[in-house]
Amino acid sequence: GDSVTQMEGPVTLSEEAFLTINCTYTATGYPSLFWYVQYPGEGLQLLLKATKADDKGSNKGFEATYRKETTSFHLEKGSVQVSDSAVYFCALSESGGSYIPTFGRGTSLIVHP
Amino acid sequence: NAGVMQNPRHLVRRRGQEARLRCSPMKGHSHVYWYRQLPEEGLKFMVYLQKENIIDESGMPKERFSAEFPKEGPSILRIQQVVRGDSAAYFCASSPNLGAAQQEQFFGPGTRLTVL
Numbered sequence: 001g002d003s004v005t006q007m008e009g010p011v012t013l014s015e016e017a018f019l020t021i022n023c024t025y026t027a028t029g030y031p032s033l034f035w036y037v038q039y040p041g042e043g044l045q046l047l048l049k050a051t052k053a054d055d056k057g058s059n060k061g062f063e064a065t066y067r068k069e070t071t072s073f074h075l076e077k078g079s080v081q082v083s084d085s086a087v088y089f090c091a092l093s094e095s096g097g098s099y100i101p102t103f104g105r106g107t108s109l110i111v112h113p
Numbered sequence: 114n115a116g117v118m119q120n121p122r123h124l125v126r127r128r129g130q131e132a133r134l135r136c137s138p139m140k141g142h143s144h145v146y147w148y149r150q151l152p153e154e155g156l157k158f159m160v161y162l163q164k165e166n167i168i169d170e171s172g173m174p175k176e177r178f179s180a181e182f183p184k185e186g187p188s189i190l191r192i193q194q195v196v197r198g199d200s201a202a203y204f205c206a207s208s209p210n211l212g213a214a215q216q217e218q219f220f221g222p223g224t225r226l227t228v229l
Contacts, residue, residue, distance in 0.1 A: 043220030105155035
């Protein structure tokens with residue numbers, strides 16, 4: 001079945017540092033890939049997505065590129081802020097099925113001033 | 114345009130009581146998903162509903178848990194005879210249509226259930 005593997009957290013960075021959160025997946029078809037962010041006490045919200053190979057999703061300075069050859073969708077940001085502290089979830093959704101997304105376990109990011 | 118609404122935000126129950134969690138999807142959305150999130154764990158899919166239909170309940174425990182999404186009113190996740198292990202955050206998400214794998218889900222703020 002489908003699965004999503006994220007790097008374990010927490011990831012602790014100083015403000016303005018470079019961020020990478022790794023995400024790899026296994027899927028039987030050609031999934032769409034997503035990054036969601038969850039701020040403390042809130043629900044998840046979509047951060048960015050990519051629907052086909054080599055697509056790059058971007059939003060609020062975050063980027064991720066759909067790499068079919070390495071089955072990866074790593075999240076990056078060039079300069080993190082304290083306000084980026086949150087839990088980040090990688091997810092995939094297969095076409096041709098019931099479209100129930102598969103989520104990774106989440107990676108907690110803590111940014112210090 | 115109001116987002117996905119869930120209530121209550123916090124719910125405390127004693128063992129053996131019933132818990133009822135409500136979710137109103139975004140306007141125009143007819144698909145609702147329920148997830149459970151335990152501390153230090155990811156998001157676990159429970160059930161996927163369309164108006165008046167359960168599409169997929171493969172993630173929901175066979176006993177004590179039930180869900181509905183009536184023609185009128187919110188979707189309800191019901192947990193009967195709660196036990197301490199049911200303590201978790203329960204999230205509802207909605208989406209506008211089927212047949213679009215690239216369609217994102219819109220999440221509510223969650224209901225945090227504590228069983229004493």
